[in-house]
Amino acid sequence: SVIGRYDLFQKMVKSSFQETWPSLFIGKKHTNSKLHTDNGATGFWMYLISGRKRWITYEHSEKPFIYENVKESLFLADVLSLNKDKETNSDFDKRYPLLRRAAEPGSGGYEFIQEPGQLVYIPPDGPHAVENLEDI
Template sequence: LFIGPRGSACGLHVDTAGSNFWMLLLAGRKRWTIYPRECAAALAPSFVQGHDAAFDAGRALSAADRYEFDLSPGELLFVPAGSPHTVTNLEHTSAISANYIDESNLDLALTELRVAALSNPEAAALHSQLACLPTERACMNFAL
């Protein structure tokens, strides 16, 4: 659940653990900017263990491809795993959302969780659970 006042914002970041993200806006309007995941490296990411990647992109932002739009009540948004994005609340807002991992981003999630597992037991446990999900592939054997 996201509830935010007019003018509040979330800086440019990538959601943690290689997860996809969806949001259904219930009230208010939000201005979104989403960059293709292929642009992430050019946007100067910095990583703090246990947090989303943050960016200090400076001039790289003005040259990068991006999607900019306003989200209105009743609209549903999908942000693919690894896509840098930022959002500003144009009005008081409320929304429901979730991050998730499925076949489309499982490999990315396993890679990110494997790194996080070096210092975070919860990430190690989640990695172990995801590595053995029943998929079309056999149970993956990723040693930590």
């Protein structure tokens, strides 16, 4: 295949996650993946065919502020449940005080909605959480 010829990831020494690309994600409304980084610290492109997705992403430099669990490539805070209204997040803020800093304007945190036909790029080792807003 044309893609296979240029996919250097597939030409690496055999690894447990090598067979996971390319991937197809299909999900129902309200299903999600909590804040994480991908195996192998790989970057990826996500093209959306149908439905809508809510993304929360952070630059790699924000990792100290988003409570990384290094052993599992996961993060302790459930950022998908974080409400932008500070008044409703007092318990969340007490538990994860640095997270609010990562979400401030000018920091390396981003939230956006992906619509059908849009392509998203997540850089290598980029923390991200995704929620399906509609059935796909």
